[in-house]
Each structure stands twice: as C-alpha cells, then as structure tokens.
Amino acid sequence: MATTVNYAQKYAQNVDERFSLEALTTPAVNNDYDFDGVNTVNVYSIPAATMGNYTLQGTSRYGTPGELSNSVQTLTLSRDRSFTFTIDRRNYSDTMMTMEAGRALARQMDEAVIPEIDQYRLEKIAAATTPVVGAVTKTNAYEVFLDGTAALTEAKVPLHGRVAFITPTFFKLIKLDGTFIKSGDLSQQMLLKGQIGTVDNVPLILTPASYLPENTAFLLTHPAATVSPVKLAEYRVHENPPGISGWLVEGRFYYDAFVLNNKKSAIYLHTTAAATSD
Numbered sequence: 001m002a003t004t005v006n007y008a009q010k011y012a013q014n015v016d017e018r019f020s021l022e023a024l025t026t027p028a029v030n031n032d033y034d035f036d037g038v039n040t041v042n043v044y045s046i047p048a049a050t051m052g053n054y055t056l057q058g059t060s061r062y063g064t065p066g067e068l069s070n071s072v073q074t075l076t077l078s079r080d081r082s083f084t085f086t087i088d089r090r091n092y093s094d095t096m097m098t099m100e101a102g103r104a105l106a107r108q109m110d111e112a113v114i115p116e117i118d119q120y121r122l123e124k125i126a127a128a129t130t131p132v133v134g135a136v137t138k139t140n141a142y143e144v145f146l147d148g149t150a151a152l153t154e155a156k157v158p159l160h161g162r163v164a165f166i167t168p169t170f171f172k173l174i175k176l177d178g179t180f181i182k183s184g185d186l187s188q189q190m191l192l193k194g195q196i197g198t199v200d201n202v203p204l205i206l207t208p209a210s211y212l213p214e215n216t217a218f219l220l221t222h223p224a225a226t227v228s229p230v231k232l233a234e235y236r237v238h239e240n241p242p243g244i245s246g247w248l249v250e251g252r253f254y255y256d257a258f259v260l261n262n263k264k265s266a267i268y269l270h271t272t273a274a275a276t277s278d
Contacts, residue, residue, distance in 0.1 A: 023114050024205055025121040027163045028221050029228035029257065033075065039231070040076040045262050075258045077231060079120065082252045083108060089246040101237045101247040109235070113253060117230075119211050121257045122165065125226055126213050128259035131269040136217045141173040142180035145199055148220045148268040155265035157222050164199070165207040166218040174199070215273040225263035230255040 033041045047070075052063040085104070092099050132151075136144055145164070152162060166174075174180050180199070197204050202220070212219060235251035259267070 022110075023118060024165070024207060024211070025118045025228075027161075027203070027205075028125065028165070028223055029121060029226045030223045031227070031229055033227050033229070035077065035229045035231050040074060043073045043075060043260060044070050045073065046070045071261070073258075073261050075227065075256075077229065077254060077256045079256050080232075080252070080254045081113075081116070082250070083112065084248070084250045086244055087247045087249070088244070092246060101239075101249055105235060105237060105249050105251070108249070108251065113251065115211075117253070117255060121226065121228055122207070122211050122219065123213075124257040124259060125221055125267055126216070126219055126269050128225075128264050129267040129269050131213070131216075131271040131274075133271050133274050136170060136173055136270070136272055138173045138176035139178070141170060141177045141217075142199075144270055145174065145218065145220075148218065148270060149200055149202060151268050152220065152222070152266060157266040158224070159201070161224070162202045162220065162222050163205060164202050164218050164220045165205050165212065167207060167209045167212060167216055169209070170217040171204070171206055213269070213271065215271045217270045217272055220268040220270075222263075222266040224260075225266035226257055226259050228255065228257040 033043065035041055046068060049066075049068065054063075055061050085108075087099050087101055087104065132147070134144060148164075149162070153159070207219075209216065230253065232252060232254035235249070238248040238250070240246070241248045
C-alpha cells in the first residue's frame, strides 16, 4: 500500500492533534509479584483450617488434624506488542518539520500504546466476574452504586484503595439522582489520573464506554485483585539508520494482566443488559 504524505506549501506549523487520554488503569492494578528474569510466576493459595469445638477428653482434643492443602495459579505473560515507523528526511523537511520523530513517538504512546494497555486491563478485570444486570436511571443510580460497594464490603474487600470506572452515561445519571445530590460526596479533587470526584470515598474515573464491556454502567474494583506487570517498555528513535535517510522509530511493550483467583470478589461489574453471544 502506498504511503500518503501531505506536503506543506505554507501551512501552519501546528499539527491538528487528536484527543487522547492519560493512563486510567494504574490505580486499579498492582505489581506485587516479581517477574524479573522470568515470564511465569506461580501464585499459591492456601486456605485456612476449619474451626471446631475443643473437647476435654481424648487424645485429639483440638480435632482431627488434616494436611493443609494449597492450589496454584500460573501467571504467564502473553502480550508482547510492538510498533515501528519511519520518517524520511525529505518528508520531514517538506512538511515544515511537523513530522518530527519525538512528537510522533509521543503521539503513538498517547493514541495507541496507553489506550491498548488500559482497555486490555479493564477487559481482564471485567471478565473475571459475573455482571450484575439491572436498569440504571436517574432515580436509582446512587442506589445501584451503593449495592456495589456493599457487595465488596460483604466480601471483606478493604475500604481503602477501591476505585470505580464509570461510563459517561452513568456519570450523568448519578448527578441527576436526587438521592445522591442530598447525601453523596462528589468532590472535585483530582487525586488520580482521570478522577472526577468520589462517591462514598470511592474515586470515580470517567472512562469511555468503548473501554468497557458493552452496556456497562460501572466497574468497581480494588488493586489487590489484579496483577499487571509491564516487564518491558522500550521505545527509541534511530537517526539515519542503515538504509534510511531520516528516522526509524521503534517500540516494544511486554505486559499482561491477571486477576488472582482468591481476589475475584473484589470486582463488581454492573451492566444494564445481559451480554449477548455471537
């Protein structure tokens, strides 16, 4: 396929950039497991022993001891992604230097790399739970959000660290909910990337609907549930590499996201309709 380059005659030197978002999912994941030198980590889950009654007679007064069991979850990195492009020196010169390699690399990060990682993480988190399905309106939006926080509390998920990814539609509905207006605590302190406030001390991160499963209202989670290592993140600009008069830009990202088996209860997904199969 031929490459199209629009050469400048005497146009403005400002490039009409597309809108982009900074990374949204950093507060929803952790890096508690060390993948240094390996691409696979085994995570052991060990249950607690069953409680029983102490007896005053016999030789097994604490009960009959059983061997403590364990299970293993294997985490293997699978996302080895890359990009590359060139900028010929003639094209750079004939476009009034707007095709500068550093700016092009920043654009690639903002418009391709960061959104891909965010969407992948949210996809993995959402897939680890069964969504709660129910209509959301401007009269019940606050209530259904409180149902989510209550579910996490019943699962003994820590209060501190919870974060909610909400769609623009849900954000609109909860702001119109009269109950929330009277008792909510939507503040405008921007503490996390993309945060637009809090509801009952849970940071709200406004997220494009396209980043989340279809019909999502909100995704509530805790970073303890999801391990998301970025083992390799490299990008470089080569000037005048062999065979090219200009610049060669390359990048590689080796990452993944895993929801821990014993932490799935720290995820709550509310959708407005059941998912349909193809």
